[in-house]
Amino acid sequence: MVTRTLTADIIVQALSRRPEIAGWTLTRRRRHGTQLYVIGRDVENTREVTTEDFTVTVFHDHPWPDGHDTGIAGHARGVSSVKLVPGDIASVDARLDEVIMMASLVHNPSYELPTPETLPAVVLADPQITAADGTRRAVWEMAEAVWEACDREASTGVRLSAGEFFVTVTDREFRTSRGIHASSETTHLAVEIALLARGDSDDPTLEAETFRPVEARRVSDLRLASQVAEASRFARDTLRARPTETRDGPVVVSGSALPPFFDPFMFHSGAQAAYMKLSRFTQDDTVFGDHATVGDPLHVSSHALRPYGLSSHSFDGDGVPGRDTDLIVGGILFARHAPSRYAQYLGIPVTGEPGAVVVRAGATPLAELVRASGGPVVEIVAFSSPNVDDITGDVGCEIRLGYEHLPSGEVRPIKGGALAGNVFEAFASARFSQxxxxxLISGFGGGGVFVGPRGARFEGMRVAAG
Amino acid sequence: MSLSTQRHTPDPRAGSASPLTLRTQFAYLPDVIAELERSVPYASALATSSSGVRLALRDSEQGVSRRDPSAGVVLTASDGYEIEEVAVGATDEASVRNASRRLLEGLRRTRVGAHERNRNAINLEPGDQLSADYVTPVEISPDSLSLAEKLARFEDLRQRARRVDSRVVQAMARYGDAVETKVFVNRTRFITEIVHRATLNVTVFVSDGNMRRYNWLSRGGTGGLESLEVDEASLANVTEIAVALLGAKPIEPGVYDAVVDPSVAGILAHEAFGHGVETDMFLKGRARGAHYIGKRVGSDLVTIVDDPTVPGANGTYFIDDEGQSASPTCIIRDGVLMGGLSDLYSATRLGIARTANGRRESFERKAYARMSNTFFTPGRHSVEEVLGSLDHGLYICQGANGMEDPKGWGIQVGAHFAREYRHGKPTGVLFAPVSITGYVPDVLGNVTMVANDFHLHPGGCGKGWKEYITVGDGGPHVRTRLQLA
Incomplete structure (x- = not known):
């Protein structure tokens, strides 16, 4: 007996039999991975995951409903998507019937799919992981690295509470009705570790924890030994930290606490935000509104071509080649990151979806930024959660760990309380470290993948007591 | 048939699911489990699927798509020391039997080192015999409306919110419905569950030419369209508050007498003693609450419950993802910490009672101890009495987000805005945004009044920075004293 399975070719053939659609895209995604969960040195769970799916997006052109703007193209474009899995081989036509019907019911200004272009080569997969059994080897390699690093911290009273290690290989094929046929292979590693620090007391309620999530495409990029060493130091410092006091003085935000502060700048630089009338930025105008720029000039770019970058891509979801784009230059909106659809709506150049957020560093050493003169300088290295509002730019984050740099040179850890302010005001006077x-995190709280200064000093934000 | 009147076709993966079809489709699973248990002491299978429709409507743009359908099976096996799982994005017998073979191979490979790594054996219990089928009651089925009718209904809602004020620059409506199926099988259990779900969010953005503010309204949970009713006053209120927020002031950091609305109270309960009593965190030494069972952690007025059986709530289910029948768990009673929320592994390791809180983001992820619907229980005062008691304080509204700190007992809750109250009356002054921070026992210890109202809100929950699941949280209006910034 021959068992047929769903393939991209079968879907493309089915789509080609549908003259009523104006265009389509098809993404086949095949993933396999290994997950390892440990509690201390004990293994709780080892998992293997395999999935394959096909996302079909269809475009349907039809007249605008009565009373609606006819638009430049004279017709509306409906778009809808459906996801198929290999078991859907017998229902491909029924699924297409449905997605075409859905697309026929919605009305959008018309836009065209991109035409084929030469795609840049961007290396996004580690061959050691894509090799046979590579994902299983990699999770154990990561776990061993964390265990060894934690062993080195044992003498300081720090131990591994728990760790989670994920390795996933994704193979993606992308095709469109305009003739784009591209593929990519990526590897993705994610590690979460929780370290516990115990002081002189045996009381477990007096322990302190540091939680650290990191992601990369290669094991070596995770720098697990240094991640553990820094997390260990943070846990020990949390143990002896004193409560934060209310202050109006300068604040330095550094390390992984800083990248989310750039999220609002990325949001308001986007063509989609402009089309939705949500962007507060205007082309060739300052991004700081009425606030005078007295800090380091803000330069923000999007880089999609960094080898092994978490946000890098050879082509985006429409098939637009990945590229590097300057967005904010000297505090002025220079260009918008613009996927094909919104670029056409606004009549601006297509840049494709953004890649890594790249911010130009400053000229001042971090040690200088945190140096206290008149009063203490508060440096924050970890928030409980990066609560930065993309729309308003408002910040309200609980301080998980920070340091008070005193004029005497003494540095005291602090915890609790909150940092409050607004990034559009604060960055007008910000200074960046050299x-x-x-x-190393692309998901929640990572601000996309960020390459930029290790620290930024703000004069207009407020630290509130805990 | 006209397209505009066509009902959307039920998705064969889930939309037309019934207990009988699920039992027929997965009739092979008991045999797979029996075969696995010839090699290991415990095995189970969980088959899940989800499917539905999603609408996204805003100015000059409309989107409609199938929700990401997922369908797959995860096989779980324990060799008596650790757990191994294989998950496949397929539900046919051949794929699952192949996964079963891979699972045994994997166990053989890891078993070599298992006894050295794990000092303690673990004996996972399958539970009492149970064969049951559960389906969410639905009053108004999403299928009773055609897709065109849904588009028209929610576009009209969006337009009505938009028309309230000329300063509105954008209004969005997002609607979703879903059918989620679950089949759990181990050597004593064959259980099916079909959960229907409908959600609606309306968000309005306003501008004064420079500043942008927004506000939103959310409805929905498990069940049908009956949970999505929005009256005209509520819709207008969304826009009016967004406009009022254009004049909101930043709050002066400090400690305030405050009344939190049910959405904020829910996030407080969720972050303070929801995550804080997930017993996998006990096992990892990551929860201070493990050492406070039976001890006071809040005022006498504080009772917090996690309950997956609340009809219609967003975090409602019949069985958890490890086959445990749903039932409520009292976390804090009259200010005293009673116990935790457990999954199978941590309950077995800790030797504590199982609760129905072993939940997965999907078949692709492992089960953890997770919340369902977490809330303060109502008290005896009217809302008017509670708000009227604020001589000089704040009424904190529209909970937005939160973050847990089970080890340090810190808390972060983001609220969208607060109304100033003087002598029991609102002054008209708004503050935005508002961040609640502080030490959890202080927040709960300072509770002095609890109202007799009760509202649950739909929400999503991550564990750490991932593992997203649907939950509900809420309760009554609660008066306490809070550190705000």
Whole structure:
């Protein structure tokens, strides 16, 4: 007996039999991975995951409903998507019937799919992981690295509470009705570790924890030994931290606490935000509104071509080639990151979806930014959660760990309380460190993947007591 | 048939699911489990699927799509020391039997080192015999409206919110419905569950030419369209508050007498003693609450419950993802910490009672101890009495987000705005945004009044920075004293 399975070719053939659609895109995504969960040195769970799916997006052109603007194209474009899995082989036509019907019911200004272009080569997969059994080897390699690093911290009273190790290989094929046929292979590693620090007391309620999530495309990029060493130091410092006091003085935000502060700048630089009338930025105008720029000039770019970058891509979801784009130059909106659809709506150049957020570093050493003169300087290295509002730019984040740099040179850890302010005001007078960092988390709280200064000093934000 | 009147076709993966079809489709699973248990002491299978429709409506743009359908099976096996799982994005017998073979191979490979790594054996219990089928009651089925009718209904809602004020620059409506199926099988259990779900969110953005503010309204949970009713006053209120927020002031950091609305109270309960009593965190030494069972952690007025059986709530289910029948758990009673929320692994390791809180983001992820619907229980005062008691304080509204700190007992809750109250009356002054921080026992210990109202809100919950699941949280209006910034 021959068992047929769903393939991209079968879907493309089915789509080609549908003259009523104006265009389509098809993405086949096949993923396999290994997950390892440990509690201390004990293994709780080892998992293997395999999935395959096909996302079909269809476009349907039809007259605008009565009373609606006819638009430049004279017709509306409906778009709808459906996801198929290999078991859907017998229902491909029924699924297409449905998605075409759905697309026929919605009305959008017309836009065209991109035409094929030469795609840049962007390396996004580690061959050691894509090799046979590579995902299983990699999770154990990561776990061993964390266990060894934690062993080195044992003498300081710090131990591993728990760790989670994920390795996923994704193979993606992308095709469109305009003739784009591209593929990519990516590897993705995610590690979460929780470290516990115990002081002189045996009381477990007096322990302190540091939680650290990191992501990369290669094991070596995770720098697990240094991640553990820094997390260990944070846990020990949390143990002896004193409560934060209310202050109006300068604040330095550094390390992984900083990248989310750039999220509102990325949001308001986007063509979609402009089309939705949500962007407060205007082309060739300052991004700080009425606030005079007295700090380091703000330069923000999007880089999609960094090898092994978490946000890098050879082509985006429409098939637009990945590229690097300057967005904010010297505090002025220079260009918008613009996927094909919104670029056409606004009549601006297509840049494709954004890649890593790249911010130009400053000229001042971080040690200088945190140096206290008249009063203490508060440096915040970890928030409980990066609560930065993309729309308003408002910040309200609980301080998980920070340091008070005193004029005497003493540095005291602090915890609790909150940092409050607004990034559009604060960045007008911000100064950036000359040291740089590459953030290792792309998801929640990572601000996209960030490459930029290790720290920024703000004069207009407020630290509130805990 | 005209397209505009066509009902959307039920998705064969889930939309037309019934207990009988699920039992027929997965009739092979008991045999797979029996075969696995010839090699290991415990095995189980969980088959899940979800499907539905999603609408996204805003100015000059409309989107409609199938919700990301997922369908897959995860096989779980324990060799008596640790757990191994294989998850496949397929539900046919051949794929699952192949996964079963891979699971045994994996166990053989890891078993070599298992006894050295894990000092303690673990004996996972399958539970009492149970064969049951559960389906969410639905009053108004989403299928009773055609897709065109849904588009028209929610576009009209969006337009009505938009028309309230000329300063509105954008209004969005997002609607979703879903059918989620679950089949759990181990050597004593074959259980099916079909959960229907409908959600609605309306968000309005306003501008004074420079500043942008927004506000939103959310409805929905498990069940049908009956949970999505929005009256005209509520819709207008969304826009009016967004406009009022254009004049809101930043709050002066400090400690305030405050009344929190049910949405904020829910996030407080969720972050303070929801995450804080997930017993996998006990096992990892990451929860201070493990050492406070039976001890006072709040005022006498504080009772917090996690209950997956609340009809219609967003975090409602019949069985958890490890086959445990749903039932409520009292976390804090009259200010005293009673116990935690457990999954199978942590309950077995800790030797504590199982609660129905072993939940997965999807078949692709492992089960953890997770919340369902977490809330303060109502008290005896009217809302008017509670608000009227604020001589000089704040009424904190529209909970937006939160973050847990089970080890340090810190808390972060973001609220969208607060109304100033003097002598029991609102002054008209708004503050936005508002961040609640502080030490959890202080927040709960300072509770002095609890109202007799009760509202649950739909929400999503992550564990750490991932593992998103649907939950509900809420309760009554609660008066306490809070550190705000």
């Amino acid at each position: 040291e740089t960092q590459e953030a």
